Amino acid sequence: MKIDRTVVRSLALFDRMSDEDLDRLLTHATARRVAQGDAVFEQGQQAASFFLLLHGRLKVTQVTEDGQQIIVRVVHPGDLFGFAKALQRSDYPGTARAATESVILGWPTDLWPQFVEQNPRLAVSAMQTIGQRLEEAHTRIREMSTQEVERRVAHAVLRLSKQAGRKEGEGIRIDFPISRQDIAEMTGTTLHTVSRILSAWETLGLVQGGRQKLLIRDIAGLSALADGPKD
Amino acid sequence: MKIDRTVVRSLALFDRMSDEDLDRLLTHATARRVAQGDAVFEQGQQAASFFLLLHGRLKVTQVTEDGQQIIVRVVHPGDLFGFAKALQRSDYPGTARAATESVILGWPTDLWPQFVEQNPRLAVSAMQTIGQRLEEAHTRIREMSTQEVERRVAHAVLRLSKQAGRKEGEGIRIDFPISRQDIAEMTGTTLHTVSRILSAWETLGLVQGGRQKLLIRDIAGLSALADGPKD
DNA sequence: CGCGGAATTGAACATGGTCAATTCAGGTGG
DNA sequence: CCACCTGAATTGACCATGTTCAATTCCGCG
Structure with a gap:
């Protein structure tokens, strides 16, 4: 061919x-x-x-x-x-x-x-x-050695948004189906913990979830979580 | 030159x-x-x-x-x-x-x-x-994603013994100065935990510690710890 | 409409981290 | 040669993060 x-x-x-x-x-x-x-x-x-x-x-x-x-x-x-x-x-x-x-x-x-x-x-x-x-x-x-889970997940999500993000109205859509389980396996934690974290973020308006879907609504907010302890 | x-x-x-x-x-x-x-x-x-x-x-x-x-x-x-x-x-x-x-x-x-x-x-x-x-x-x-600390430390120590082990009487000596802190930094834990683990192993006769020193006395025993959950 | 995988959420628990107090080994200088 | 000092190691008590277990609910597809 x-x-x-x-x-x-x-x-x-x-x-x-x-x-x-x-x-x-x-x-x-x-x-x-x-x-x-x-x-x-x-x-x-x-x-x-x-x-x-x-x-x-x-x-x-x-x-x-x-x-x-x-x-x-x-x-x-x-x-x-x-x-x-x-x-x-x-x-x-x-x-x-x-x-x-x-x-x-x-x-x-x-x-x-x-x-x-x-x-x-x-x-x-x-x-x-x-x-x-x-x-x-x-x-x-x-x-994995130095950061707590929430920060790792934030990093992972930000990375995904850079590598596979597609702009979409009110945020950045991860452009392929990804489950909580997947994110868990990328960050070395369990899907339960990831689910809790994403739920919390959703409440804060940082992201918007869905079945195998993820939309990031506030990159800056996530970055703040990712690179610093709050104080 | x-x-x-x-x-x-x-x-x-x-x-x-x-x-x-x-x-x-x-x-x-x-x-x-x-x-x-x-x-x-x-x-x-x-x-x-x-x-x-x-x-x-x-x-x-x-x-x-x-x-x-x-x-x-x-x-x-x-x-x-x-x-x-x-x-x-x-x-x-x-x-x-x-x-x-x-x-x-x-x-x-x-x-x-x-x-x-x-x-x-x-x-x-x-x-x-x-x-x-x-x-x-x-x-x-x-x-780091899937194993508990003790197993990781066992793996790390075994790896060191392969890469830097020198036979010495009753065991294998790690051939350069290595601290608990070092092992902690290799396995993603704290020197406290490493210290506790090594102390326990010493009691079991698996290793023999010392200041920046490590002697492995029972490779088989360590391997058992490293590659399987006990049951 | 019903099935199945995905997700959510709560409660109990455990691993391992944090904090703190000593002890110890060994090199340095008096 | 000993006293000291520093960095390493030990060990205990407490506590937090995140896991485990379990029960539902949700969503999308056939």
């Missing part, structure tokens, strides 16, 4: 790649539509491909041996994911599931080293991407 | 690099001795160099705006650190301090892109390194 280069041209990742190189890359790519709730790959599967999200939204989760689940990250359009092989592991460390109808591009992992060697700039890009993820992870660790 | 290539030849990072390339690399390197307690670089400083730890042990910490500190990771001999520039940031995200007398090799960050382009394999290596760190970070997040 031939994919038109204009579809991906705008992505930061391919910023400085020549049209020729880009075309060559795309010859080996396969586009795929993923229905809401379907998994692109599952934790533990052999990593046969790596992917790029073109449209939609994915949740990457990990399950512990004892069945507890956490959300590792949310994949946004333009993000690479399913890197496994590049990081010298043969299986996927997590499960990527479509939170909403999505479109992805996939390449066989075998091609990765080749791409990287042919195009060092891509390697640098990829490394920066991973570097950012590492920083995010450290931020999360720092927050 | 000329550094002999045999010093670094054994490191995994330079595994498949030719002697010539390695020598070229080392021409630009500067060796430096760091006294216990001294910082190699501080959080927020402009990232002028990246480093390789040859000998000793470093603790990388981050401080939050409100003064709370966490330990991001411990650097062991053979590890690259102070990558900042490679990850497209201009300042160091943390502080690297010698936990014990150490020897490091440093290169100007400007040389990084050049090295990578000349030697794609190094890029791949570096990426794998970062990938591993990312996984470690996720593991930590998973543990």
